[in-house]
Amino acid sequence: MVTVGAMALGKDYATQECSIARALEIVGERWTLLVVRDALYGVRRYNDFLVHLGIPRAVLAARLQTLTAEGILEKRRYQQSPPRDEYVITERGIALWPTLRSLGRWGREHFAEEPVRVFRHADCGTELGPYGECPACGTVVPVADVVMEPGPGLSPDPADPVSRALLAPKRLLEPIETGQV
Amino acid sequence: MVTVGAMALGKDYATQECSIARALEIVGERWTLLVVRDALYGVRRYNDFLVHLGIPRAVLAARLQTLTAEGILEKRRYQQSPPRDEYVITERGIALWPTLRSLGRWGREHFAEEPVRVFRHADCGTELGPYGECPACGTVVPVADVVMEPGPGLSPDPADPVSRALLAPKRLLEPIETGQV
Protein backbone atom coordinates (compact mmCIF):
# COMPACT_ATOMS: atom_id res chain seq x y z
CA MET A 1 0.00 0.00 0.00
CA VAL A 2 2.19 2.75 -1.28
CA THR A 3 0.65 6.17 -1.64
CA VAL A 4 1.64 8.00 -4.74
CA GLY A 5 0.73 11.14 -6.53
CA ALA A 6 -1.13 13.94 -4.89
CA MET A 7 -0.53 13.02 -1.28
CA ALA A 8 3.18 13.22 -0.79
CA LEU A 9 2.77 14.15 2.85
CA GLY A 10 0.37 12.42 5.20
CA LYS A 11 -1.50 15.61 5.67
CA ASP A 12 -0.75 18.09 2.96
CA TYR A 13 -0.26 21.76 3.57
CA ALA A 14 -3.96 22.08 3.01
CA THR A 15 -4.77 25.72 3.44
CA GLN A 16 -1.72 26.99 1.62
CA GLU A 17 -2.21 28.63 -1.72
CA CYS A 18 1.43 28.91 -2.43
CA SER A 19 3.82 27.37 -4.88
CA ILE A 20 6.41 26.99 -2.14
CA ALA A 21 3.95 24.83 -0.24
CA ARG A 22 3.14 22.90 -3.42
CA ALA A 23 6.82 22.27 -3.94
CA LEU A 24 7.31 21.17 -0.35
CA GLU A 25 4.47 18.70 -0.62
CA ILE A 26 6.55 16.96 -3.25
CA VAL A 27 10.15 17.40 -2.12
CA GLY A 28 9.66 18.46 1.49
CA GLU A 29 9.67 15.06 3.11
CA ARG A 30 12.63 13.81 5.00
CA TRP A 31 15.46 12.52 2.77
CA THR A 32 13.79 13.59 -0.47
CA LEU A 33 16.02 16.54 -1.29
CA LEU A 34 19.11 14.53 -0.45
CA VAL A 35 18.03 11.89 -2.93
CA VAL A 36 17.61 14.59 -5.56
CA ARG A 37 21.00 16.02 -4.65
CA ASP A 38 22.63 12.62 -5.13
CA ALA A 39 20.82 12.19 -8.43
CA LEU A 40 22.29 15.51 -9.58
CA TYR A 41 25.70 14.31 -8.47
CA GLY A 42 25.31 11.31 -10.76
CA VAL A 43 24.06 8.63 -8.39
CA ARG A 44 21.61 6.34 -10.15
CA ARG A 45 21.46 2.95 -8.47
CA TYR A 46 19.45 1.87 -5.48
CA ASN A 47 22.48 0.55 -3.67
CA ASP A 48 24.51 3.66 -4.31
CA PHE A 49 21.80 5.87 -2.84
CA LEU A 50 21.57 3.44 0.03
CA VAL A 51 25.20 3.43 1.09
CA HIS A 52 25.79 7.09 0.36
CA LEU A 53 22.79 8.37 2.25
CA GLY A 54 22.58 5.85 5.05
CA ILE A 55 18.82 5.90 4.55
CA PRO A 56 16.55 3.02 5.62
CA ARG A 57 15.79 0.78 2.66
CA ALA A 58 12.04 1.12 2.97
CA VAL A 59 12.25 4.89 3.03
CA LEU A 60 14.53 4.95 0.00
CA ALA A 61 12.13 2.74 -1.93
CA ALA A 62 9.23 5.02 -1.01
CA ARG A 63 11.11 8.17 -2.01
CA LEU A 64 12.24 6.73 -5.33
CA GLN A 65 8.64 5.75 -5.97
CA THR A 66 7.33 9.22 -5.25
CA LEU A 67 10.07 11.00 -7.15
CA THR A 68 9.47 8.78 -10.15
CA ALA A 69 5.73 9.31 -9.96
CA GLU A 70 6.25 13.08 -9.84
CA GLY A 71 8.51 13.01 -12.86
CA ILE A 72 11.65 14.07 -11.03
CA LEU A 73 13.43 10.78 -11.57
CA GLU A 74 12.96 8.30 -14.36
CA LYS A 75 13.22 4.56 -13.81
CA ARG A 76 15.16 2.95 -16.59
CA ARG A 77 16.25 -0.64 -17.16
CA TYR A 78 19.95 -0.85 -17.66
CA GLN A 79 20.31 -4.62 -17.92
CA GLN A 80 17.89 -7.41 -18.65
CA SER A 81 19.15 -10.36 -16.73
CA PRO A 82 18.92 -10.12 -13.88
CA PRO A 83 16.56 -7.19 -14.38
CA ARG A 84 18.11 -4.04 -12.96
CA ASP A 85 16.78 -0.51 -13.00
CA GLU A 86 18.48 2.79 -12.42
CA TYR A 87 16.93 6.12 -11.51
CA VAL A 88 17.97 9.00 -13.72
CA ILE A 89 17.16 12.59 -12.98
CA THR A 90 14.81 14.34 -15.42
CA GLU A 91 14.59 17.94 -16.58
CA ARG A 92 12.12 18.56 -13.80
CA GLY A 93 14.61 17.27 -11.29
CA ILE A 94 17.48 19.19 -12.82
CA ALA A 95 15.37 22.30 -12.39
CA LEU A 96 15.81 21.90 -8.64
CA TRP A 97 19.52 22.68 -8.96
CA PRO A 98 19.20 26.41 -8.19
CA THR A 99 17.24 25.58 -5.06
CA LEU A 100 19.71 22.98 -3.85
CA ARG A 101 22.71 25.10 -4.71
CA SER A 102 21.41 28.10 -2.81
CA LEU A 103 20.36 25.94 0.12
CA GLY A 104 23.82 24.44 0.26
CA ARG A 105 25.39 27.84 0.05
CA TRP A 106 23.24 29.04 2.93
CA GLY A 107 24.24 26.04 5.00
CA ARG A 108 27.89 26.59 4.32
CA GLU A 109 27.86 30.33 4.97
CA HIS A 110 25.97 30.07 8.21
CA PHE A 111 26.77 26.70 9.71
CA ALA A 112 29.89 25.21 8.20
CA GLU A 113 33.49 26.11 8.61
CA GLU A 114 34.90 25.16 5.30
CA PRO A 115 33.34 24.28 1.97
CA VAL A 116 32.87 20.58 1.44
CA ARG A 117 32.35 20.74 -2.29
CA VAL A 118 33.34 23.39 -4.79
CA PHE A 119 31.46 24.04 -8.01
CA ARG A 120 33.15 25.45 -11.07
CA HIS A 121 32.24 26.42 -14.57
CA ALA A 122 33.59 23.60 -16.71
CA ASP A 123 34.46 25.90 -19.61
CA CYS A 124 36.74 28.20 -17.67
CA GLY A 125 37.32 26.67 -14.24
CA THR A 126 35.96 29.67 -12.37
CA GLU A 127 34.14 28.98 -9.13
CA LEU A 128 30.42 29.68 -9.31
CA GLY A 129 29.16 32.90 -7.77
CA PRO A 130 26.34 33.28 -5.25
CA TYR A 131 23.59 32.99 -7.84
CA GLY A 132 25.00 30.08 -9.78
CA GLU A 133 26.60 32.33 -12.33
CA CYS A 134 30.14 32.23 -13.62
CA PRO A 135 31.72 35.52 -12.55
CA ALA A 136 34.22 35.33 -15.38
CA CYS A 137 31.81 34.58 -18.20
CA GLY A 138 28.95 36.57 -16.75
CA THR A 139 26.37 33.89 -17.50
CA VAL A 140 24.33 31.48 -15.44
CA VAL A 141 25.96 28.09 -15.81
CA PRO A 142 23.74 25.17 -16.91
CA VAL A 143 23.91 22.16 -14.65
CA ALA A 144 25.64 20.01 -17.25
CA ASP A 145 28.48 22.52 -17.41
CA VAL A 146 29.18 22.47 -13.69
CA VAL A 147 32.18 20.58 -12.38
CA MET A 148 32.11 19.50 -8.76
CA GLU A 149 35.28 18.90 -6.82
CA PRO A 150 36.05 18.22 -3.16
CA GLY A 151 36.69 21.19 -0.91
CA PRO A 152 38.88 21.48 2.18
CA GLY A 153 36.08 20.45 4.51
CA LEU A 154 35.72 17.00 2.99
CA SER A 155 37.17 14.03 4.80
CA PRO A 156 39.93 12.45 2.69
CA ASP A 157 39.09 8.79 3.15
CA PRO A 158 35.38 8.07 3.21
CA ALA A 159 33.96 4.65 3.89
CA ASP A 160 31.43 4.14 1.13
CA PRO A 161 32.31 3.70 -2.55
CA VAL A 162 30.07 6.55 -3.69
CA SER A 163 31.83 9.07 -1.50
CA ARG A 164 35.13 7.70 -2.75
CA ALA A 165 34.04 8.14 -6.34
CA LEU A 166 33.08 11.74 -5.54
CA LEU A 167 36.63 12.52 -4.41
CA ALA A 168 37.62 13.07 -8.01
CA PRO A 169 36.34 16.15 -9.85
CA LYS A 170 33.43 15.33 -12.10
CA ARG A 171 30.63 16.98 -13.96
CA LEU A 172 27.18 17.05 -12.47
CA LEU A 173 24.68 14.60 -13.98
CA GLU A 174 27.47 12.39 -15.30
CA PRO A 175 26.94 8.91 -13.81
CA ILE A 176 29.33 8.02 -11.03
CA GLU A 177 31.68 5.10 -11.32
CA THR A 178 31.76 3.08 -8.16
CA GLY A 179 34.21 0.72 -9.76
CA GLN A 180 32.31 -2.43 -8.96
CA VAL A 181 30.67 -3.29 -12.23
CA MET B 1 11.52 19.10 27.52
CA VAL B 2 12.20 20.90 24.32
CA THR B 3 15.25 19.93 22.35
CA VAL B 4 17.17 22.83 20.96
CA GLY B 5 20.37 23.44 19.14
CA ALA B 6 22.29 20.78 17.38
CA MET B 7 19.57 18.19 17.02
CA ALA B 8 16.93 19.72 14.83
CA LEU B 9 15.89 16.32 13.53
CA GLY B 10 15.39 13.31 15.72
CA LYS B 11 18.08 11.47 13.88
CA ASP B 12 20.26 13.84 11.99
CA TYR B 13 21.60 13.15 8.54
CA ALA B 14 24.57 11.63 10.27
CA THR B 15 26.81 10.36 7.56
CA GLN B 16 26.37 13.36 5.31
CA GLU B 17 29.30 15.68 4.86
CA CYS B 18 27.37 18.23 2.95
CA SER B 19 26.19 21.73 3.52
CA ILE B 20 22.84 20.87 1.96
CA ALA B 21 22.38 18.22 4.63
CA ARG B 22 23.52 20.67 7.31
CA ALA B 23 20.96 23.16 6.07
CA LEU B 24 18.22 20.56 6.00
CA GLU B 25 18.94 19.55 9.56
CA ILE B 26 17.95 23.06 10.50
CA VAL B 27 15.19 24.00 8.08
CA GLY B 28 14.25 20.61 6.68
CA GLU B 29 11.59 19.66 9.18
CA ARG B 30 7.96 19.79 8.30
CA TRP B 31 6.51 23.34 8.42
CA THR B 32 9.85 25.04 9.05
CA LEU B 33 10.35 26.56 5.63
CA LEU B 34 6.76 27.74 5.56
CA VAL B 35 7.32 29.56 8.83
CA VAL B 36 10.38 31.21 7.33
CA ARG B 37 8.41 32.10 4.22
CA ASP B 38 5.74 33.75 6.34
CA ALA B 39 8.38 35.61 8.30
CA LEU B 40 9.77 36.96 5.02
CA TYR B 41 6.25 38.00 4.07
CA GLY B 42 6.09 40.06 7.24
CA VAL B 43 4.27 37.71 9.62
CA ARG B 44 5.59 38.17 13.15
CA ARG B 45 3.01 37.06 15.69
CA TYR B 46 2.27 33.61 17.00
CA ASN B 47 -1.40 33.89 16.16
CA ASP B 48 -0.77 35.14 12.68
CA PHE B 49 1.50 32.20 11.89
CA LEU B 50 -1.12 29.96 13.44
CA VAL B 51 -4.11 31.04 11.40
CA HIS B 52 -2.17 31.52 8.19
CA LEU B 53 -0.42 28.17 8.25
CA GLY B 54 -3.07 26.01 9.90
CA ILE B 55 -0.25 24.44 11.87
CA PRO B 56 -0.80 22.64 15.20
CA ARG B 57 -0.01 24.98 18.08
CA ALA B 58 2.56 22.68 19.66
CA VAL B 59 4.41 22.29 16.38
CA LEU B 60 4.43 26.03 15.81
CA ALA B 61 5.84 26.63 19.27
CA ALA B 62 8.57 24.06 18.67
CA ARG B 63 9.50 25.53 15.27
CA LEU B 64 9.65 29.08 16.60
CA GLN B 65 11.89 27.80 19.38
CA THR B 66 14.26 26.09 17.00
CA LEU B 67 14.33 28.92 14.50
CA THR B 68 15.07 31.37 17.29
CA ALA B 69 17.79 29.15 18.71
CA GLU B 70 19.40 28.89 15.27
CA GLY B 71 19.38 32.64 14.80
CA ILE B 72 16.89 32.64 11.94
CA LEU B 73 14.19 34.44 13.90
CA GLU B 74 14.60 36.84 16.78
CA LYS B 75 12.13 36.95 19.64
CA ARG B 76 11.39 40.50 20.58
CA ARG B 77 9.01 42.00 23.11
CA TYR B 78 6.65 44.42 21.50
CA GLN B 79 4.52 45.29 24.53
CA GLN B 80 5.04 44.99 28.24
CA SER B 81 1.63 44.43 29.66
CA PRO B 82 0.50 41.85 29.00
CA PRO B 83 3.91 40.66 27.86
CA ARG B 84 3.80 39.91 24.16
CA ASP B 85 6.60 38.81 21.90
CA GLU B 86 6.95 38.80 18.17
CA TYR B 87 9.30 36.81 15.99
CA VAL B 88 11.28 38.89 13.53
CA ILE B 89 13.38 37.42 10.78
CA THR B 90 17.13 38.00 11.02
CA GLU B 91 19.80 38.41 8.38
CA ARG B 92 20.41 34.70 8.53
CA GLY B 93 16.74 34.07 7.83
CA ILE B 94 16.63 36.67 5.08
CA ALA B 95 19.50 34.81 3.46
CA LEU B 96 17.08 31.96 2.78
CA TRP B 97 15.16 34.11 0.30
CA PRO B 98 17.00 32.87 -2.79
CA THR B 99 16.28 29.29 -1.77
CA LEU B 100 12.61 29.92 -1.10
CA ARG B 101 12.17 31.99 -4.22
CA SER B 102 13.67 29.35 -6.45
CA LEU B 103 11.74 26.60 -4.72
CA GLY B 104 8.52 28.52 -5.26
CA ARG B 105 9.40 29.12 -8.86
CA TRP B 106 10.02 25.42 -9.36
CA GLY B 107 6.69 24.59 -7.78
CA ARG B 108 4.87 27.03 -9.97
CA GLU B 109 6.57 26.04 -13.22
CA HIS B 110 6.04 22.36 -12.71
CA PHE B 111 2.95 21.91 -10.61
CA ALA B 112 0.80 25.03 -10.63
CA GLU B 113 -1.35 26.50 -13.31
CA GLU B 114 -1.13 30.16 -12.54
CA PRO B 115 1.13 32.21 -10.33
CA VAL B 116 -0.25 32.82 -6.89
CA ARG B 117 2.07 35.64 -5.99
CA VAL B 118 4.09 37.95 -8.18
CA PHE B 119 7.34 39.56 -7.09
CA ARG B 120 8.51 42.86 -8.49
CA HIS B 121 11.43 45.19 -8.10
CA ALA B 122 10.08 48.03 -5.98
CA ASP B 123 12.19 50.65 -7.77
CA CYS B 124 10.90 49.98 -11.26
CA GLY B 125 7.95 47.59 -10.97
CA THR B 126 9.55 44.95 -13.18
CA GLU B 127 8.76 41.34 -12.35
CA LEU B 128 11.73 39.43 -11.02
CA GLY B 129 13.52 37.06 -13.38
CA PRO B 130 14.36 33.41 -12.80
CA TYR B 131 17.36 34.15 -10.61
CA GLY B 132 15.83 36.88 -8.50
CA GLU B 133 17.26 39.60 -10.66
CA CYS B 134 15.49 42.58 -12.11
CA PRO B 135 15.63 42.14 -15.89
CA ALA B 136 15.26 45.88 -16.40
CA CYS B 137 17.93 47.04 -13.97
CA GLY B 138 20.19 44.05 -14.47
CA THR B 139 20.87 43.61 -10.77
CA VAL B 140 19.91 41.08 -8.15
CA VAL B 141 17.19 42.66 -6.06
CA PRO B 142 17.68 42.73 -2.28
CA VAL B 143 14.80 41.29 -0.31
CA ALA B 144 13.81 44.64 1.15
CA ASP B 145 13.30 46.01 -2.37
CA VAL B 146 10.92 43.26 -3.44
CA VAL B 147 7.22 44.01 -3.65
CA MET B 148 4.85 41.08 -3.48
CA GLU B 149 1.40 41.23 -5.00
CA PRO B 150 -1.33 38.67 -5.57
CA GLY B 151 -1.30 36.78 -8.86
CA PRO B 152 -4.21 35.34 -10.85
CA GLY B 153 -4.07 32.01 -9.05
CA LEU B 154 -4.91 33.50 -5.67
CA SER B 155 -8.41 33.13 -4.30
CA PRO B 156 -10.02 36.54 -3.95
CA ASP B 157 -11.65 36.14 -0.56
CA PRO B 158 -9.57 34.16 1.91
CA ALA B 159 -10.79 33.26 5.35
CA ASP B 160 -7.95 34.27 7.63
CA PRO B 161 -6.88 37.85 8.32
CA VAL B 162 -3.28 37.27 7.31
CA SER B 163 -4.23 36.08 3.85
CA ARG B 164 -6.56 39.05 3.59
CA ALA B 165 -3.75 41.42 4.53
CA LEU B 166 -1.58 39.82 1.84
CA LEU B 167 -4.13 40.68 -0.85
CA ALA B 168 -2.68 44.15 -1.06
CA PRO B 169 0.75 44.66 -2.60
CA LYS B 170 3.43 45.05 0.03
CA ARG B 171 7.15 44.93 0.47
CA LEU B 172 8.74 41.83 1.85
CA LEU B 173 9.89 42.04 5.48
CA GLU B 174 7.50 44.88 6.18
CA PRO B 175 5.22 43.77 9.04
CA ILE B 176 1.72 42.83 8.00
CA GLU B 177 -1.28 44.69 9.28
CA THR B 178 -4.02 42.34 10.28
CA GLY B 179 -6.11 45.30 11.33
CA GLN B 180 -6.91 43.94 14.76
CA VAL B 181 -4.59 45.97 16.96
Added chain:
DNA sequence: CACTGAAGGTTCGTTCATTGAACCTATGGG
Protein backbone atom coordinates in the same frame (compact mmCIF):
# COMPACT_ATOMS: atom_id res chain seq x y z
C1' DC C 1 -16.38 43.65 40.65
C1' DA C 2 -17.40 39.95 37.51
C1' DC C 3 -17.16 38.62 32.69
C1' DT C 4 -15.38 38.25 28.33
C1' DG C 5 -11.97 37.94 25.01
C1' DA C 6 -7.27 38.07 23.05
C1' DA C 7 -2.49 36.42 22.95
C1' DG C 8 0.61 32.96 23.58
C1' DG C 9 1.34 29.23 25.00
C1' DT C 10 1.34 23.73 27.41
C1' DT C 11 -0.58 19.00 27.92
C1' DC C 12 -2.14 14.81 26.26
C1' DG C 13 -4.08 10.77 23.76
C1' DT C 14 -4.27 9.19 18.96
C1' DT C 15 -2.47 8.59 14.57
C1' DC C 16 1.07 8.45 11.22
C1' DA C 17 5.88 8.17 9.53
C1' DT C 18 10.61 6.66 10.23
C1' DT C 19 13.83 3.32 11.70
C1' DG C 20 16.62 -0.86 11.50
C1' DA C 21 16.72 -5.62 11.29
C1' DA C 22 15.26 -9.56 8.96
C1' DC C 23 13.65 -11.70 5.09
C1' DC C 24 12.75 -12.56 -0.03
C1' DT C 25 13.74 -13.20 -5.16
C1' DA C 26 16.46 -13.55 -9.39
C1' DT C 27 20.57 -14.38 -11.29
C1' DG C 28 25.54 -15.20 -12.15
C1' DG C 29 30.05 -17.06 -10.80
C1' DG C 30 33.21 -20.46 -8.71
Added chain:
DNA sequence: CCCATAGGTTCAATGAACGAACCTTCAGTG
Protein backbone atom coordinates in the same frame (compact mmCIF):
# COMPACT_ATOMS: atom_id res chain seq x y z
C1' DC D 1 25.85 -26.60 -4.77
C1' DC D 2 26.93 -22.56 -2.41
C1' DC D 3 27.55 -17.90 -2.10
C1' DA D 4 27.26 -13.07 -3.45
C1' DT D 5 24.87 -9.03 -5.57
C1' DA D 6 21.04 -5.96 -6.63
C1' DG D 7 16.77 -4.49 -5.43
C1' DG D 8 13.54 -4.78 -3.01
C1' DT D 9 9.31 -6.10 1.05
C1' DT D 10 7.76 -6.96 5.87
C1' DC D 11 7.47 -6.06 10.58
C1' DA D 12 7.84 -4.40 15.44
C1' DA D 13 9.40 -0.44 17.96
C1' DT D 14 10.06 4.31 18.24
C1' DG D 15 9.34 9.07 17.51
C1' DA D 16 7.00 13.03 15.54
C1' DA D 17 2.72 15.38 14.16
C1' DC D 18 -2.05 16.20 14.97
C1' DG D 19 -5.92 18.39 17.16
C1' DA D 20 -8.62 19.20 21.03
C1' DA D 21 -8.65 20.88 25.56
C1' DC D 22 -6.76 23.50 28.94
C1' DC D 23 -4.03 27.38 31.20
C1' DT D 24 -2.33 32.22 32.29
C1' DT D 25 -2.11 37.12 32.01
C1' DC D 26 -4.06 41.16 31.25
C1' DA D 27 -7.44 44.85 29.01
C1' DG D 28 -11.81 46.43 28.35
C1' DT D 29 -16.74 46.61 29.41
C1' DG D 30 -21.07 46.68 32.00
